[in-house]
Amino acid sequence: SEPMxxxxxxxxxxxxxxxxxxxxxxxxxxxxxxxxxxxxxxxGGDELTARGLDQYEDDExxxxxxxxxxxxxxxxxVLNKTDLxxxxxxxxxxxxxxxxxxxxxxxxxxxxxxxxxELLGTGxxxxxxxxxxxxxxxxxxxxxxxxxxxxxxxxxxxxxERPFHPGRLWELVSERLDAxxxxxxxxxxxxxxxxxxxxxxxxxxxxxxxxxxxxxGMRPIMSPPTYPAGLADATALTGLGxxxxxxGQELVFIGTGLRxxxxxxxxxxxxLDDAEHAAGPRxxxxxxxxxxxxxxxxxxxxHDHSHA
Numbered sequence: 001s002e003p004m005x006x007x008x009x010x011x012x013x014x015x016x017x018x019x020x021x022x023x024x025x026x027x028x029x030x031x032x033x034x035x036x037x038x039x040x041x042x043x044g045g046d047e048l049t050a051r052g053l054d055q056y057e058d059d060e061x062x063x064x065x066x067x068x069x070x071x072x073x074x075x076x077x078v079l080n081k082t083d084l085x086x087x088x089x090x091x092x093x094x095x096x097x098x099x100x101x102x103x104x105x106x107x108x109x110x111x112x113x114x115x116x117x118e119l120l121g122t123g124x125x126x127x128x129x130x131x132x133x134x135x136x137x138x139x140x141x142x143x144x145x146x147x148x149x150x151x152x153x154x155x156x157x158x159x160x161e162r163p164f165h166p167g168r169l170w171e172l173v174s175e176r177l178d179a180x181x182x183x184x185x186x187x188x189x190x191x192x193x194x195x196x197x198x199x200x201x202x203x204x205x206x207x208x209x210x211x212x213x214x215x216x217g218m219r220p221i222m223s224p225p226t227y228p229a230g231l232a233d234a235t236a237l238t239g240l241g242x243x244x245x246x247x248g249q250e251l252v253f254i255g256t257g258l259r260x261x262x263x264x265x266x267x268x269x270x271x272l273d274d275a276e277h278a279a280g281p282r283x284x285x286x287x288x289x290x291x292x293x294x295x296x297x298x299x300x301x302x303h304d305h306s307h308a
Contacts, residue, residue, distance in 0.1 A: 001055060002066070003029055003073035007127060028122045029130065031074035032112070035093055036084040042067055042186065042208035068187065068207035071097060075124035076105045083110045092256075095151040099254055100187060103129065156260045158267050161248040162277055163195035166289040168270040173211060174290075176266065183257035190251035191216060195272055195284035200294060204251055215294040 007029065010021040034041075046063045048054045053063075071077065077097050082090045094106050107118050169192075177185060188206040192213075203216040249271075253263065276284075 002069055003031075004069075007073075007125070007130065011127075026125050028075050028119055028124050029073060030076045030078060030119055031070045032078045032080050033071065033093075033097065035079055035081045035090055037081075038067065038093065039096075045209035062207075062210045064208035064210040065212075068100070071104075072101050073130055074101060074104050075122065075130070076107060076119060077101065078107050078109050078112075078114055078119075080109045080112055082108050092151045092153075095153050096186065096256070099153050099155070152256045154255070154258045154260065156253045156258060156263055158251045158253070158264060159249060160268070160271055162271045163193040163198060163248065163284070164270050165272055165276065166194045166196045166287055166291055169194070170290040172266055172270055173206075173213075178209070178211075182259045182263040182266070183255050185253050185255040185258070187254040188251060191249070192251060193219070193248050194289065194291065195276070195281070196287045196289040197294065198281040198284055202294075213291055 007026060010024065010026045011019055013019050042064050044063060048059055048061050048063065048066065051063065053066075054061075079090065079094055079097065085093070090108065094108070097104070097106055105118070105124070107114055176182070185206065186208065188204065188211075190204050192202045192204045194200075194202060199219055201216045201219050203212075203214050205212045205214070249267075251267075272284075
């Protein structure tokens with residue numbers, strides 16, 4: 001199951017107004033991490049349907065999606081089966097989990113044996129904090145994230161106010177990033193802007209070997225090249241609501257052995273150059289765009305409805 005709907009169950013009211021929260025308290029969200037298999041599963045990218053783990057009709061999620069959701073939403077991460085890996089591997093995985101979810105407590109275990117006080121009566125769960133806990137949000141917000149460079153775990157935040165050329169960006173994400181040219185990217189997420197879809201802000205989400213590029217919301221109408229100075233840096237990044245404005249590219253990459261300078265240079269080359277940028281949106285729509293299609297009409301309808 002996805003952890004957010006589980007948490008929301010406690011606040012969901014029946015027709016008579018009663019909620020589960022009236023008789024029970026959500027105290028702690030715990031995720032158990034298999035020390036021996038977490039990283040291989042994250043990189044595998046199998047679909048849930050192939051494992052018989054799909055939860056609803058047309059469930060298109062992958063094992064990687066589910067693993068990342070459960071790690072990022074947890075209050076406590078139980079790193080189990082530590083007897084099946086070396087001490088160095090356990091340390092590296094604990095550091096990785098700490099980077100993915102800086103707010104979570106990490107408890108190491110063998111055979112699932114954990115002191116009950118680590119899991120019960122902690123009072124750790126807070127919905128607002130849970131939504132802001134993931135490491136990618138902390139990185140984009142400029143919050144302090146514990147340093148883990150001793151294990152080769154680093155991050156890169158990339159911001160730019162120009163849109164990406166869709167063809168160049170697709171070649172980067174589908175071939176070069178996936179091939180490990182810039183190190184092992186465990187997680188990347190944020191907001192991006194394709195020149196060919198200049199009216200829409202996209203949501204970029206990658207976990208292990210699985211990457212998704214979906215529409216997030218309609219963009220404010222702007223004419224290049226006059227963009228508000230510093231808008232990207234001033235934008236709050238604690239949610240995905242329609243009311244938020246994302247100026248251009250706001251992406252974070254978390255991984256091991258990242259070649260950050262090379263990755264930043266490659267992303268910069270995917271932006272429109274001066275001539276392309278000056279040509280404007282009417283020309284941009286003709287650029288080759290290999291990304292999956294978005295229903296911009298439906299997105300506009302949802303946007304108009306939410307602001308009615």
